[in-house]
Amino acid sequence: MPLWLLITRRIAVMVISLFFVALLTFLIVNVLPGDVATAILGDTATPDQVAALRGSLGLDQPVLLRFMKWFFDLLQGDFGTSLTFNRPVGPMIAGRLLNSATLALICMIVVIPVSILFGAIAAVKQGSLLDRAITGLTTFLFGMPEYVLALGAMLIFAIWLQWLPGAAMINPGESLFLHLDTLVLPVLVISLGGATYIIQMTRASMIDVLASPYVRTALLKGIPRWQVILKHALPNAMLPTLVEIGLSFGALLGGLVIIETIFNFAGIGQLMVMAVQSRDVPVLQACVLVIAAAYSLGSLLADIASMLLNPKLRN
Amino acid sequence: MTTVATNATDRPLARVSRTARAMLRPAELYLLFLVLLIVAGPWVAPFSAYDFNASASLLGPSWVHPFGTDEFGRDILSRVLVGARPTLLPAFAAATLGIAAGTVTGLVCGLFGGRVDELIMRSMDILLSFPALILAMLIVTMMGSSIVNLVLAMSLIFWPRSARLIRSAALEIGKREFIEACRARGESLGFILFREMLPNLRSVVIIDLALRSSYAILLSASLAYLGMGAQTPTPAWGLMVKEGQQFIQFAPWLTVFPCLVVAVIATGTVLIGESVRQRFAISTRLAR
Numbered sequence: 001m002p003l004w005l006l007i008t009r010r011i012a013v014m015v016i017s018l019f020f021v022a023l024l025t026f027l028i029v030n031v032l033p034g035d036v037a038t039a040i041l042g043d044t045a046t047p048d049q050v051a052a053l054r055g056s057l058g059l060d061q062p063v064l065l066r067f068m069k070w071f072f073d074l075l076q077g078d079f080g081t082s083l084t085f086n087r088p089v090g091p092m093i094a095g096r097l098l099n100s101a102t103l104a105l106i107c108m109i110v111v112i113p114v115s116i117l118f119g120a121i122a123a124v125k126q127g128s129l130l131d132r133a134i135t136g137l138t139t140f141l142f143g144m145p146e147y148v149l150a151l152g153a154m155l156i157f158a159i160w161l162q163w164l165p166g167a168a169m170i171n172p173g174e175s176l177f178l179h180l181d182t183l184v185l186p187v188l189v190i191s192l193g194g195a196t197y198i199i200q201m202t203r204a205s206m207i208d209v210l211a212s213p214y215v216r217t218a219l220l221k222g223i224p225r226w227q228v229i230l231k232h233a234l235p236n237a238m239l240p241t242l243v244e245i246g247l248s249f250g251a252l253l254g255g256l257v258i259i260e261t262i263f264n265f266a267g268i269g270q271l272m273v274m275a276v277q278s279r280d281v282p283v284l285q286a287c288v289l290v291i292a293a294a295y296s297l298g299s300l301l302a303d304i305a306s307m308l309l310n311p312k313l314r315n
Numbered sequence: 316m317t318t319v320a321t322n323a324t325d326r327p328l329a330r331v332s333r334t335a336r337a338m339l340r341p342a343e344l345y346l347l348f349l350v351l352l353i354v355a356g357p358w359v360a361p362f363s364a365y366d367f368n369a370s371a372s373l374l375g376p377s378w379v380h381p382f383g384t385d386e387f388g389r390d391i392l393s394r395v396l397v398g399a400r401p402t403l404l405p406a407f408a409a410a411t412l413g414i415a416a417g418t419v420t421g422l423v424c425g426l427f428g429g430r431v432d433e434l435i436m437r438s439m440d441i442l443l444s445f446p447a448l449i450l451a452m453l454i455v456t457m458m459g460s461s462i463v464n465l466v467l468a469m470s471l472i473f474w475p476r477s478a479r480l481i482r483s484a485a486l487e488i489g490k491r492e493f494i495e496a497c498r499a500r501g502e503s504l505g506f507i508l509f510r511e512m513l514p515n516l517r518s519v520v521i522i523d524l525a526l527r528s529s530y531a532i533l534l535s536a537s538l539a540y541l542g543m544g545a546q547t548p549t550p551a552w553g554l555m556v557k558e559g560q561q562f563i564q565f566a567p568w569l570t571v572f573p574c575l576v577v578a579v580i581a582t583g584t585v586l587i588g589e590s591v592r593q594r595f596a597i598s599t600r601l602a603r
Contacts (some may be wrong), residue, residue, distance in 0.1 A: 020441045029457055030552060038459075139589070143529065143582030148574045152349045155567055258537060262560075272449070273541060276456050288453050292445050305316035 007304055014300050020073065021292045026067050029285055032057075040083060040279045051237045074289075080282035089286045097290060100256055100267035106183065107190045112245060115195040119202025120237070124229055126207060130159040135203070138196040150189045156310065159186060185216060186263045194252050201244035206237040241308055246302025250295045332446050344588045349580070352399040364550050381566035385559060391568065395576050398550035401462070403580070405544060406515035406531035409466045413473025413526050420478040421518075422508045425485020428492070436482065439475035447472045448537060455543040465544030469534055473527050484519045488512050518595040525591035529584035534576045552577050 037053040038045065054060055073080065079089035122134040141149070157164045165182050209215060210233055218228045257269035264270070272287035274280070357364075362380075362484065369386030376383045382391035419441070424432040442450070454468035488494065489512065497507045513520075517577055538551025552573045559569025 001501070017441060017444055021444045024441055024445075026587065028453055044446060138584055139585060143533070143585040144578055145533050145540070145553070145581065147537065147540050147553075148578050151556065151560065151563065151570055155571070159564055159567070197325070250446040253444040257448060257452070261541075270475055272452070276452060281455075281457075284453065284456060288445070288449055291449050295446050296444055 003307065006307060008194075010300060010303055010307075014018045014255070014296050015256075018293060018296060021287060021296070022071060023067070025285055025288050025292070026070060029281060030063055030066065040281060043281065079286040082280055082283050083120060084278045084283075085281045087312075091281050092283065093271065093286055093290060095269050096266055096268045099265070099267060100260070101294075103183065103186060103190070103260075103265065103267060104249075104252060104256065107187050107194060108181045108245075110187060111191045111198065115198035116202050116234075116238075116241065118195070119208050119241070120229070120234060121201040122199070122203045123206030123210060123237075126210075132205075134199065138199050141192055142196045146189065146193055146258045147262060149192055150185075150259050153185050156261065182263070182265075186259050186265055189259055190252060190255055193255050194248050195243055197248040197251065198241060205240040206233060209233045209237045229245050235309070239306055242302050242306045244311065246299040249298030249302075253291050253295055253298075293299075342590050345415060345583055345587050347436050349403065349584075352396070353403055356399040358394040360390075362390035362393040364394045364397035365548055373562070373569075375566075376568055382572040383566070385569050386562065386566075391555075391572050394550035394555060395552065395573060398552050398555060398573075401545045401549050401551040402535055402539065402553065402577075403532065405462055405466050405469065405526060406535040409469030409535070410473055410528045410531040412466065412526060414477045414520065415526055416470065416474045417477025417479075417517075417523075418513070418520055420474070421483075421485050421509070422512050423574040424478070424482040425487075425489040426508060426512065428486065428489060432486075434481070436479070439478050440469065440538075442475040449532060451534065451538055452541060452543060460543055460546060461573075462544055465535070465538060468543075469531060469538070472534065473531070477523055477527065479518060480523055481519060484516050485512060487601025488515050508554065522592045522595050525588040529581060529588045532577075532581050532584055536581065598601035 037050045037057065037059060039052060041049055050166060058066065071079070077090055079093065081087065082089050082092060085092065103223040118134055122131040125131050164184050165199055210229075215228060215233055218232050219225065223232075253269075256267060257272055259265070260267040263272045268290060272284060272291070275283035318534055333511035362368075366389070368384075371380070371384050371390075373387035374380055374384040374388075380390050380392065381397060384390055385394070401404040420435060422437050445453075451465075451468045454471065455464050458464040459469070480548055494507060494511060497511050502511075535544070535551075539551040540557050542554070542557060545554055547558065555573040556570055556577075559566075559573065562569050
């Protein structure tokens, strides 16, 4: 099968799964016990208040009808109206999405090369003190909730040493690059969290590859060791790592929710936490959808990249 | 394949000397420590975790209050000890529930294969299209913040992930002759799934439970930090961090100690999960 057809098919799979993601999101919001009106009003609301709100939100209509209306609005880019701000959700999200995407991109640019380097070094020097230090550190970071890292970094660098600002007071729409210093701590924390997966995977697959016969052959042929590592082993070890990078993107997006809240960073994750606290259901729904879509896009890119790298996957 | 099952059964139980030696292994010691923390935590707490004491508010760490006190004068150490239950129990409950559901799903997929497998796994894929924390947040918000809903939401996170793992191992077992023999004998579905297939997958399920539990603690602590599940004044560790964070500038101990405890427990569980994985993976490989 030609490559373009495979990629098209993979994209089609993503589109279909996004439809089901939207359906599931809608069902969780509308069908699970505990309906939207109660969620908005809180547990102390009287039945009359709940009934009145249900009427004004159109919740008394059949579920299927509501889903179709909601979904077609969604296709036209209409995410509904925020309950707390009484503004359309779409524009509210757009500016914040750009901020979060920039933050995520910077983190990926920092994390990927550094973790691959560390993972490869740990594999090449397997069993050495350096390897044990790297492996020990990743295991340690692996067990850390994001907020522990974030608050630790804030305490050390922003409060005790006062090197960096602890909060990023960026307004939605304002350029991030005017406030580079405020980005350092969020990027550091997200990168530390994301690096663990990638380092561990690179190390494991690099060790496998280094033990393979073709690496031994290359060494016996007299090719310099560094050349064997860089040209023969590393590209082949990259494949499982790529999949891992795609997967760690999900952890990164989840982490954004917490880290953006802690550093007061105007991104989509912070918006989602605000929506949860103010029970702003349309905003919450939109945030979940956008984050899930970004996650799907991440794994799509990882899949395409591995198809390009590995001809075996094309069959 | 039967050798794997016998090997797995007689590992911890068969001989007393072996059990005695196993007790000294760090994994068991650590588990014992966790159980003690959950069972006895509230008893050994030197102060009440809930009663206000205005004269002792925001005291730094001292001999009387090793972790300091919070803005209401409550002893942080006592709150941390009492908080082990609302933090760890939902995590273990969710991991167990999610893996039980995942195991059943995986076994069914492995036994039937074909269309049933395809349909179930595609539905699991939809659940997997959400980042874990995001899906859990959505469900808990919509169903209401309670411990039960928190456990349900977290187990929904583990269900597809565990189903996928168990299925990949069950597919191979489902094709074996002894399963075919069972069918020919006319055994019930339950018998084939739980008496024939499950014992052969025991090590996979145990490894999954061990690794998933450490992630469950992380997830539980993160959700509590976001205000999901346990509510004030419950001293769930994540919630303590969330509430203490506003004092981080001049009373950092409110944040630091609950954070340290989460970090130590979570890292410990990761290490235990790893050691369980290695031990069972090796026993499986040797038996084959």
